[in-house]
Amino acid sequence: MASDFSTFYIFLKRDLTLAYRHRSELANPLLFFVIVISLFPLGISPESKVLQGIAPGVIWVAALLAAMLSLDSLFRSDFEDGSLEQMALSSRSLSLLVLAKVLAHWLVTGLPLILLAPFLGVLLFLPESAMWTLIATLALGTPILSLVGAIGVALTVGLRRGGVLLSLLVLPLYIPVLIFAAGAVNEAARGFPVAGQLYFLGALLSLSLTLSPFATAAAVRISLS
Amino acid sequence: MWAFIKKHSSPKYFYRLSGRLIPWFGWFCLAFMVTGLYYGLIEAPPDYQQKDSYRIMFVHVPAAWMSMFIYMVMAVSGAIGLIWRIKLADVIAASSAPIGASFTFLALATGALWGKPMWGAWWVWDARLTSELILLFLYLGVIALNSAIEDKRTASRASAILALVGVVNIPIIHYSVEWWNTLHQGATITKMSAPSIHISMLIPLLLMAVAFKLYYATVVLMRARCEVLERERNSSWVQELASDSQSK
Known part of the structure; x- marks a missing residue:
């Protein structure tokens, strides 16, 4: 019998391989992220002062929406071809398998978002001093989005039209992340220290990392029943 | 103990008992x-x-209290339904959600009516108002999930998980909103700075709070009775009840 760690690794590798085979789908949430952000200058004003002020909030709201839209693929195909059922039946802890899936999902959706964000920051005239904070908040925040979102996806995976419902369930739970992350970037842009907000995000991350896999596993079992 | 709970939480027993309690x-x-x-x-x-x-x-104020109280009732009975598979707890959770959402909406609406003459605005992004609005969203999420899943048992268990996740999140949301608010605007007029409420106002407030609790008890039992009938419609006692009322 493989150890828990190697099970985790096998599942991570499996999901990453699957994602790699469907590369074109991965680009869609990123494209969405970029398009949403480029709508704001068009809709509000191209003036650098205005954009600078709203940049942290806009980038983070777009990141929330992009993360939420990409969630749908987390369990969908495994649910449809029955592999999710096999995972639930296996002797391995479902929470562990779920965690591996969420990690793989974050690596292919969250990580590119972080790499892309500085360029979008430039588009919105975000001061350079705030760039590292933006990256740090995204690095701490997007895993929370994936972990919390996984609970919502697990609850709605069995439904035919879960998409809109998912946003209704998940977005209110994202609010604390938005507040701390956008707040930190705002403060950094004004030259204030941001350690406090980053600690809060770290605390939220460890909380969701420890609790969300269990809730997700329970939700998966309910959706399968 | 277990047998006692089993007996008293059976849908049939509950249906009779609640029928007697509702008028009271x-x-x-x-x-x-x-x-x-x-x-x-x-x-x-x-x-x-x-x-x-x-x-x-x-x-x-009683509506705002009820909005939080009912969420707790919903989450706790959802947890009871999840853990001990007590059907009645599921029913209570499912019937509480719309009532809780209504109280939350009532608190927001009366708050807006009160805010207009006092602060000169229907809405301000005050920490309490914002958390109450998010609470309404959480309620609507639970209701939407509950109605989206066709199988009632599955729907109850799924919304119980969502309600429990919400309970973990409510304090986080509350404090983050409070923190966000103090960051954006200092202490403004929004704080009710009555040092301590006078007894002549406190007594009616408490009377109203009790009245709202009793109202909730009445309505939740009424809704739960309907829900029980719907969920148990294939059981013999509901069939008998239906044929009895037809023959009368």
């Missing part, structure tokens, strides 16, 4: 509400600052 809760609610409103709207003196418009407090 209902009449007591009416009595408390009438006295509360009388003392609140007529006997209590006008506020030295807000004049008569503070009287909306007697609806607003």
Whole structure:
């Protein structure tokens, strides 16, 4: 019998391989992220002062929406071809398998978002001093989005039209992340220290990392029943 | 102990018991509400600052209390339903959600009506208002999930998980919103800075709070009775009940 760690690794590798085979789908949430952000200058004003002020909030709201839209693929195909059922039946802890899936999902959706964000920051005239904070908040925040979102996806995976419902369930739970992350970037842009907000995000991350896999596993079992 | 709970939480027993309890809760609610409103709207003196418009407090504050209380009831009974598979707990959770959402909406609406003359705005992004709005979203999420899943048992268990996740999140949301608010705007007019409430206003407030609790008890039992009938429609006792009422 493989150890828990190697099970985790096998599942991570499996999901990453699957994602790699469907590369074109991965680009869609990123494209969405970029398009949403480029709508704001068009809709509000191209003036650098205005954009600078709203940049942290806009980038983070777009990141929330992009993360939420990409969630749908987390369990969908495994649910449809029955592999999710096999995972639930296996002797391995479902929470562990779920965690591996969420990690793989974050690596292919969250990580590119972080790499892309500085360029979008430039588009919105975000001061350079705030760039590292933006990256740090995204690095701490997007895993929370994936972990919390996984609970919502697990609850709605069995439904035919879960998409809109998912946003209704998940977005209110994202609010604390938005507040701390956008707040930190705002403060950094004004030259204030941001350690406090980053600690809060770290605390939220460890909380969701420890609790969300269990809730997700329970939700998966309910959706399968 | 277990047998006692089993017996008293059986849908059939609950249906009979709740039928007897509802009139009691209902009449007591009416009595408390009438006295509360009388003392609140007529006997209590006008506020030295807000004049008569503070009287909306007697609806607003109990509604806000109920909005949080019902969420807790919903989450706890959802957890009971998840862990011990007690059908009645599922029913209570499912029937509580719309009532809780209504109380939350009532708190927001009366708050807006109160805010307009007091602060000059229907809405301000105050920490309490924002958390209450998010609470409404959480309720609507639970209701939407509950109605999206066709199988009632699955729907109850799924919404119980969502409600429990919400309970973990509510304090986080509350404090993050409070923190966000103090960051954006200092202490403004939004704080009700009445140092301590006068006894002539406190008594009607508490009467109204009890009346709202009784109202919730009445309505949740009524809704739960309907829900029980719907869920148990294939069981023999519901069939008998239906044929009895037809033959009468």
